[in-house]
Amino acid sequence: MVSYTAIAEKSLLICRCVAIIAAIAAPASTAVTGVACVVMLLTWLISGQVWQSLKRSAVQPAGKMLLLFFAWLVISSLYADTSWSDKIDTLSSWKKLLFTFVLFGLFYESQWKARFIYCYLAAMSLAAVIAVPLWLLDITVRSGREAGIFMTNHSSQSLAFVVATLCCIFLLKESLSLQKKSLLVGVMALFLVNIFFISPSRSGYLALPAAAAFAFFILYKHKKLHYIHGIVAAAMLLVILTSSTLQQRIKLGLEEKTNYQSSESVTSIGIRVIFAQNTLELIQQKPLFGYGTSSFKTVYSAHVAAKYQDWRGAPASDPHNQYLFVWLENGLVGLLIFLAYIYTAIRQGASQQPYGAIAASVLVAVAATSLFNSNFKTFPEGHLLAFFVGCLLARQPKNMAEAECA
Incomplete structure (x- = not known):
């Protein structure tokens, strides 16, 4: 007869494996990622490790800041002049960060972090190899996508390869054989070709230099730093x-x-300028506490409808800037808590090489692109970030044994 202990151990094993699958699938398939997330949560519940893992998550600095941010999101929803369904939908859009919190308590062992990284690199290497001939032969795989783009969109594909490149940068500093380092250099070259030559994603053009500069600072501190940045x-x-x-x-x-002011139709950059201008106007009216969680679409749409008669007056649910979104809905209080989470997570990761530092670098990349997108909340980028930060930033507290007995 199979004991519950055996079932629990098997469930925990499946939970971690499915988390890796979810991270790999995030930039390419919403269906696979969604199913993987459900399976991950179910096996986590069956494992009997829920309470212990949550305590491990809660004692970590980044975990504490996540709890504080979610608490403020809930409090902010109480004074939002929106329906409860809208409030629940917006709170649900932040669920990627809940996955991060759960994973903090599950991936504290270095062998699982290593498995995570190498599985991701293997999958992205195959994807990078596939993309090159598609691009060279001008083959379109998905309708409406550019040649060589076969993941969800060019932004998610570019970010997937940015993340893979950051993994290579840190692994090259490890004690590996010459053969393995040569292989890493080769696949990194493929990733760079995809980011800068195949993908038209401007987010990728910004994300990689910003994150790479941070990564080199972590690796070399002030030694030869000016040469490296040069x-x-x-x-x-x-x-x-x-x-x-x-x-x-x-x-x-x-x-x-x-x-953008004279354009007769919506453009990618033009609409972002309009979003920023009008969102800042609204923020000035309620800067401290904002309008409440779930309020952006209602408040912004009413504001621009009364102001414009063309495409600029169209309703919108997001300003394509994560920080302005948080500031409008949750006020300066919410924005400061959100920035404190980012800072705390980066600081926590910087002290844990190589895996935590990879997570910190990925967070820097997404934080940079979030000046022009809401990548903490978008499905592909948000899930990719959540799983990378949750799995690689996780650490086993020194007093974990005492915490579990408490």
Whole structure:
């Protein structure tokens, strides 16, 4: 007869394996990711480790800040002038951070972090190899996507390869054989080709340099740092001069920024400028506590409808800026708590090389792109971030034995 202990151990094993699958699937398949998340939570509940893992999560600095942020989201929802269904929907959109909190208590063992990284790198290496011939042969796999883009969209695919590149940067500093390091350099080159030559994602062009600069700072501190950043800058200049895709996207962005006021139709950059201007106007009216969780669509849409008669007056549920979104809904209080979580998580990760530092670098990448998107809440990017931070930032507290007995 199978004992409950055996079932619990098997459930915990499945839970961790499915979490890895969810991270790999996040940028490519919402269906697989959604199913994997449900299975992960179910097996976590069956494992009998819920209380112990939650305590492990709660004693970590980043875990404490997540709890504080969620508490403020709930409090903010109470004074929002919206329906309860809208409040629940918005709170649910932040559930990726709940996955992070759960994973803090499950992936504290280094062998599971290593499995996570190598499985992800293997999957992304295969994806990078597939993308190159699709791009060279101008083959479109998904309708409405560019050649070589076969994941959810070009932004999610680019971020997936940015994350993989950051993994390679840190692993190259580890004690590996020359053969393994050569392999890492090779796949990293493939990732870079995908990010800067195949993908038209401007988010990727911003995310990688920002995160790479942070990663090199963590690895080398002040030693040779100016040389390294000089090399990074030179490499970026070379990419800018050689990548026609990057040149076209930057040129288009500058044109959209210059002409957004006279444009007769919505443009990617133009709408972001309008979002920012009007969101800041609304924030000035209630800067401290905001309008409440779930209020953005109602408040913003009414504001622009009364102000414009063209595409600028269209309703919107997000300003494509994570920080402005939090500030409008949850006020300066909520924004400061949110920034405190990011800072705390980065600081916690920086002291845990290589895995925690990878998580911190991924968080820096997404924090940078969130100036122009709400990537903490979008499905592909939000789940990818949640699983990377949750799995790699997790640490086993020194007093874990006492905490579990308490």
